[in-house]
Amino acid sequence: MNWDDLRIIAAVRDEGTYAGASARLRIDETTVGRRLARIQRDLGVKLFDAVDGVRRPTRQCEAVLAHVGAMAAHAAAIDRIKEGQVGPVGRLRIASTNAVAEELLAPHASSFLRDHPGLTLQFLTASGNVKFSRWQADLAIRLRKPEKGDFTISKLGDVRLYFFEPADRGGREPVACVYPDELDAIPEAQFLRAKRLTNVRCVTDNIRIIRTMIQSHQAIGVLPEHSCAPLLADRSLRATLLPKRRDVWLLVQNHLKRDPATRATIAWVRACFQDSARE
CATH class of the missing domain: 1.10.10.10 (Winged helix-like DNA-binding domain superfamily/Winged helix DNA-binding domain)
Structure with a gap:
């Protein structure tokens, strides 16, 4: 072959x-x-x-x-022997939402890759959950717990959520930014639905769109803590901490659980979330 x-x-x-x-x-x-x-x-x-x-x-x-992946790892390890380098070797594909990749992982990626010269990270991102299967990603960060699947799942942590609205509405009803119907089960959607909003005219699962709308001081919406630091400092906005947090889950392909490159990457992902929770 x-x-x-x-x-x-x-x-x-x-x-x-x-x-x-x-x-x-x-x-x-x-x-x-x-x-x-x-x-x-x-x-x-x-x-x-x-x-x-x-x-x-x-x-x-x-x-x-499954065998091809193992062979690729061994081939990379052989190259590392030639280069006289040490440490885990591999290429890991991480599926996540845009916001998680941009605001939680990317700020720490350069130092991680510097410390692990044998590793390569490929980020697979989308506004919603990137489809996770054996053939599309090695690791995935999910904001909803999957019901079933042939993979290992563990909780990464939970994320605080904030509801933002203009401090002074000026007698006008701000535009409400809500999530699509398929995300009805998430805490953000449940909170907004309970408020029985009337001026619902922005529907999106894209965090950046919601944040930009809120920054205009003419819209209301809910954002995770890692996406709203500038908004919390804006005195023209009123921020309310939601009573319920959003759980975050890590999915790992079963055949990679003991792979040194995967284990190093998992530890890094966990550290990124822990650092965010301390900020």
Whole structure:
């Protein structure tokens, strides 16, 4: 089995298309398809299903990729021996919301990577929860506890929440920023719903949009503590601490639990949240 061929399997998994894998590996798209077909023929199994234009790994492919990940870690370790470096080696994909990545992880990422020269972090972000599966991320930070899944889950901590409103409304009803219906279960949405707001004309799950609206002094909304430091210092705003906090959860792929690179990254993620709670 050719190592370059195995890298093609991983690239198709990560990118979801032959074209994406082609761009990532800098080889022709037809070459990707031809070599993947040869691998499937040699193994005697189907590796991907086409679903809505995206290549999804089959169960047989999942088994192959578990070994590919281990081989990639060993290959990186060999490079480290050549370079005379020490410490954990690996590339970890972390899925989180934009706000968590930008405001909790990014401020501490440079020092972490400096202290661990063998590690590479890939941040997978979105306004809502990034989908976590064996094939899209290695670790995920979730603001809601998953009901089930083939992964290890542990609580990272809880986040305080603040409701902001203009200190002086000037006789006008501020615009209410609320969350989409699919987020009805989160404490922020429950708090806003209990207030029976009437001027609800901004619906979003994007923290930056809510923060910008509140900063205009013409809107109300709820923000997590790590996203609202400037607002707490703004005397033109009134901040109310919500009685209920938002739990934060860490998801880790089971096959990575004992991996040194993963364990170092988990410790760093926990430290980021602990530092935020002390601020």
